[in-house]
Amino acid sequence: MRCSPLALVLFAAACTQAPYDPDAPAIDPDAPRVHIVTPERGTFAEDVNVVTVTGTAYDLSGEIASVTVNGVVANVAADGAFSAVVPVTPGTNLLHAVATDAQGNTGKETRAVVAGALQSIEGMVPSAVTMSMSAQSFEAIGRGTGAFIQDADLSALVQPMNPVVDAGTTNGQPDCLYGQASITHLDVGAARVELAPYSGGLLLDVVLDDVRVDLDLQYAASCVDGSSTAVVTSSQVRVTGNVGVGINGAGGFDVAITDPGATVDNLDIEMSGVPGSVIDLLSLDTMMGPVIGWATERFVVPMLNDSLATLSDTKTLDVLGKKIDITVKPAAIDFDVTGAIIEVDTELRAQGDDASPGFVVVPNTVPVMDKTQGIQLAVADDAANQLLGSFWAAKGMDVNLDLATGNYGEVGQLFDRVEISAKVPPFVDASGDVLKLTIGDLMATFKNGEAVATQVAINAELAIAVTAGPDGALRLDVGEPTVFVDVLDEGVDGANQLSNADFETIATFALARAVAFGSGALGAVPLPSAGGVGLTNVGVSQQKGYVVVGGRVQ
Numbered sequence: 001m002r003c004s005p006l007a008l009v010l011f012a013a014a015c016t017q018a019p020y021d022p023d024a025p026a027i028d029p030d031a032p033r034v035h036i037v038t039p040e041r042g043t044f045a046e047d048v049n050v051v052t053v054t055g056t057a058y059d060l061s062g063e064i065a066s067v068t069v070n071g072v073v074a075n076v077a078a079d080g081a082f083s084a085v086v087p088v089t090p091g092t093n094l095l096h097a098v099a100t101d102a103q104g105n106t107g108k109e110t111r112a113v114v115a116g117a118l119q120s121i122e123g124m125v126p127s128a129v130t131m132s133m134s135a136q137s138f139e140a141i142g143r144g145t146g147a148f149i150q151d152a153d154l155s156a157l158v159q160p161m162n163p164v165v166d167a168g169t170t171n172g173q174p175d176c177l178y179g180q181a182s183i184t185h186l187d188v189g190a191a192r193v194e195l196a197p198y199s200g201g202l203l204l205d206v207v208l209d210d211v212r213v214d215l216d217l218q219y220a221a222s223c224v225d226g227s228s229t230a231v232v233t234s235s236q237v238r239v240t241g242n243v244g245v246g247i248n249g250a251g252g253f254d255v256a257i258t259d260p261g262a263t264v265d266n267l268d269i270e271m272s273g274v275p276g277s278v279i280d281l282l283s284l285d286t287m288m289g290p291v292i293g294w295a296t297e298r299f300v301v302p303m304l305n306d307s308l309a310t311l312s313d314t315k316t317l318d319v320l321g322k323k324i325d326i327t328v329k330p331a332a333i334d335f336d337v338t339g340a341i342i343e344v345d346t347e348l349r350a351q352g353d354d355a356s357p358g359f360v361v362v363p364n365t366v367p368v369m370d371k372t373q374g375i376q377l378a379v380a381d382d383a384a385n386q387l388l389g390s391f392w393a394a395k396g397m398d399v400n401l402d403l404a405t406g407n408y409g410e411v412g413q414l415f416d417r418v419e420i421s422a423k424v425p426p427f428v429d430a431s432g433d434v435l436k437l438t439i440g441d442l443m444a445t446f447k448n449g450e451a452v453a454t455q456v457a458i459n460a461e462l463a464i465a466v467t468a469g470p471d472g473a474l475r476l477d478v479g480e481p482t483v484f485v486d487v488l489d490e491g492v493d494g495a496n497q498l499s500n501a502d503f504e505t506i507a508t509f510a511l512a513r514a515v516a517f518g519s520g521a522l523g524a525v526p527l528p529s530a531g532g533v534g535l536t537n538v539g540v541s542q543q544k545g546y547v548v549v550g551g552r553v554q
Helices: 135-151 154-161 276-282 284-312 381-393 500-523
Strands: 033-038 050-058 064-069 081-087 091-101 106-115 125-134 165-167 178-198 201-221 224-247 253-265 268-271 315-319 322-336 339-350 374-380 399-402 417-422 427-429 436-448 451-468 474-488 535-543 546-553
Touching (some): 033 091, 033 106, 050 064, 050 091, 064 081, 091 427, 091 436, 106 436, 106 451, 106 474, 125 135, 125 322, 125 381, 135 178, 135 284, 135 374, 154 284, 165 276, 178 224, 178 276, 178 284, 178 322, 201 276, 201 284, 224 284, 253 284, 276 284, 284 322, 284 339, 315 500, 322 381, 339 381, 381 427, 381 500, 381 546, 451 535, 474 500, 474 535, 474 546
Antiparallel strands (some): 033 050, 050 081, 064 091, 091 106, 125 339, 165 178, 178 201, 201 224, 224 268, 374 546, 399 417, 417 436, 427 436, 436 451, 535 546
């Protein structure tokens, strides 16, 4: 292939510096041809540090100046056979063979090999996600809770508490002297909620202004039944307490307010026609504090549970037509004055992955989390690779597309259909200097009728990015790709003579498929969020085998 604009992100079998001609052959006849024989496509090399790459190279001039594989100079025999011992790292490795002739023309071929010890696809990945929440993030949750209290239908929320006062009944049954008070309406003028971390949990401080409670009264005095209404108001109610956050036996969070206390300012009670004995029995002058304390728990605990829900959110997602089961279980939670660190275990599996050989596990260390500024997430690459390996084993990357009837642009004008399959699972590498997703040996067979018109092998390296959805939720995505597309001769009916324009059409299609797969698969990796907390300056990096995502609280 003569270098075209697409060569900035795509590399094919042969490329020269001649002027680009869309009608010229995609495989430059003047460039040498190189072919890797071993390892074969789809090879799992097990737990090795190097692989021996063998193959053949030839040129019409009869002279091959050099062959390199991933920069390693190969031994080349007179007949063009070559061999090179190439270092590999755990995961999906791309092997790039480059043959150069005496004129400087190059021919290239790429293939993938999986190295590293395999672990069963089944089971939880320990410490798969670690989340740090700063004191500022809890402040933001408190602000969100305050806004919720001001805007919510508080009357409906406290209905399950009724009757809030029940005095003089026997086993809930009225007696000759009894009194019951039930809330019919609860209104708050303004609400301020502060949450501050400390060693062991959160300090809670709630201030409610202009509180009004409407009550329905049912009573009896001297065995004579009666009913009335009452209105209890306060200029300000303040509730303080401790919020404990633990892990329950069902694998979720257990949030509870302990040691609550309430102070009530400027209490006023309006009621009429109620016998004095019933008024004394109801003690409405002392009920405001406990009732608002109970109500506060009904407001705050659900908000905290919602904020932590994505850290224990087990669900099933659809990713590119394949069902993915996401199982998340909290493993540990620790508070101090700077914030909290939460660790969760995950199991990310595609349905139908029974034939999986396992996935490559790499040694990693949970990074030191920053609790000083916002929210930070560390996702183990093992968690992502369990999902990717499972998705591959479940044939989630295999697809047959009818190009003639779909909206596939120029590629649909060249071919009737394409059959796509992956020889090896994709792999996320967060242990090196570059955070990337590698897609290896994605085979695309293009057909016209039953005849194979052309076949290409797609290998890609995609940067990993993080994006925010319309709701502010974060998700992993792919960024700038580098894609290697090899035009193959084997199994093709007739001459495989693609023009540069044809090749670019195929390569563009291949690039789109690689990006779509990478985006869809990585997007299923859970990135927990804290409800009501917006982040700015969100970034992604790699540390010791973890994909680290962080941002500042708005």
